[in-house]
Amino acid sequence: QVQLVQSGAEVKKPGASVKVSCKASGYTFTGDYIHWVRQAPGQGLEWMGWINPNSGSTNSAQNFQGRITMTRDTSINTAYMELSRLTSDDTAMYYCARVGARYSDNYFDYWGQGTLVIVSS
Amino acid sequence: QSALTQPRSVSGSPGQSVTISCTGTGSDVGNYDYVSWYQQHPGTAPKLVIYDVNKRPSGVPDRFSGSKSGNTASLTISGLQTEDEAYYYCCSYAGFYTLPFVFGTGTKVSVL
Numbered sequence: 001q002v003q004l005v006q007s008g009a010e011v012k013k014p015g016a017s018v019k020v021s022c023k024a025s026g027y028t029f030t031g032d033y034i035h036w037v038r039q040a041p042g043q044g045l046e047w048m049g050w051i052n053p054n055s056g057s058t059n060s061a062q063n064f065q066g067r068i069t070m071t072r073d074t075s076i077n078t079a080y081m082e083l084s085r086l087t088s089d090d091t092a093m094y095y096c097a098r099v100g101a102r103y104s105d106n107y108f109d110y111w112g113q114g115t116l117v118i119v120s121s
Numbered sequence: 122q123s124a125l126t127q128p129r130s131v132s133g134s135p136g137q138s139v140t141i142s143c144t145g146t147g148s149d150v151g152n153y154d155y156v157s158w159y160q161q162h163p164g165t166a167p168k169l170v171i172y173d174v175n176k177r178p179s180g181v182p183d184r185f186s187g188s189k190s191g192n193t194a195s196l197t198i199s200g201l202q203t204e205d206e207a208y209y210y211c212c213s214y215a216g217f218y219t220l221p222f223v224f225g226t227g228t229k230v231s232v233l
Contacts, residue, residue, distance in 0.1 A: 106155035
C-alpha cells in the first residue's frame with residue numbers, strides 16, 4: 001500500500017534552516033509528483049511547492065521562492081524539503097503529499113503524517 | 122491568488138444532510154473541473170474524500186458527494202454520522218506553472 005513517512009519534529013531558532021524528509025513506498029517513486037503543504041497552528045492548508053522525482057524539476061509558490069529547496073534521492077525513494085531563513089511565522093505542520101503525473105491528476109491522494117516544525121528563540 | 126472561500130462552520134444532526142460551499146474565481150474553480158475535498162480530523166493528516174469535482178476515491182462512503190456550478194463548488198454529506206465531524210477543505214487546480222493549487226479556508230462540520 002502507498003505510504004509516505006516523514007521525519008520527526010524539529011525545533012529551530014529564527015534564521016536557521018530546516019530539512020524535512022518524506023520516504024515513499026508502495027508505488028513507483030519516480031512515477032508521481034511529491035508536493036509540500038503546510039498548516040500553521042489552527043489555520044488552513046497552504047500549498048508550498050512540488051518536485052518531479054523523475055527529473056528533479058521543481059516549482060514553488062511565490063511566497064517561498066528563494067527560501068525553499070526541494071530535492072530527492074531516488075536510490076532511497078525519499079523527497080526532501082528545506083526551508084531557510086526561518087521566522088516564527090514558519091511554525092507549522094509540514095506535509096508531503098502525492099499527486100499523479102498524468103495531466104488530469106490534480107488532487108492529493110496520499111499524505112504523509114506531517115512534520116511539526118517549531119521556530120522559537 | 123487568494124484562498125477559496127468556505128463557511129467557517131456548518132452543523133447537523135445525525136442522519137441529516139449538510140452542504141459546504143467553496144467559492145473561487147474564474148481562474149481556479151470556474152476554469153477547471155479539478156476541485157477536490159479533504160477531511161481532516163484533529164491531529165491527523167488530511168484525507169481525500171472527493172476529486173475531480175464529484176468522484177469518490179475507493180473506500181470513501183457514498184454519502185459524500187460533490188458538485189460545481191460556475192465559480193462555486195459544493196460538498197454534500199448525506200446521512201450525517203458522528204465520525205463525519207471534522208474540518209473539510211476544498212482545493213482547486215489553478216494552472217500548472219502559476220500557483221497550481223489553491224485551498225479553501227476550511228469548514229468545521231459539527232454533528233449535534
